[in-house]
Amino acid sequence: MIWRLLGEAFVDARFRRQVPILNYIVDFASHRARLVVEVDGGQHCAERDAKRTKRIEAEGYRVIRFWNNDVRENLEGVWSSIASALQGHHPHPTSPIKGEGTTEAQ
Secondary structure: OHHHHHHHHOHHHOOEEEEEEOOEEEEEEEOOOOEEEEEEOOOOOHHHHHHHHHHHHHOOOEEEEEEHHHHHHOHHHHHHHHHHHHOOOOOOOOOOOOOOOOOOOO
């Protein structure tokens, strides 16, 4: 479900699945947006996950996590969280159009 969501709703982020970062394999990552999305089940340990998150974030990524049941039962909320994490991120910043975004002395 989340793979489809990432591929359809966030095309520009170019998410990949099962991505190696350091010595970890993350569930989904957008190198372009420097965002990692993890979907956790009951097998995850908060202490290990915190260490993993800290190391991945030290590489310049943001990490967001969802429980499996969030993906199944609240996909709209998951979408909203991912959209918020991506908001304002411009993978290829462009120069302002002449006359826009600049202040010139008159």
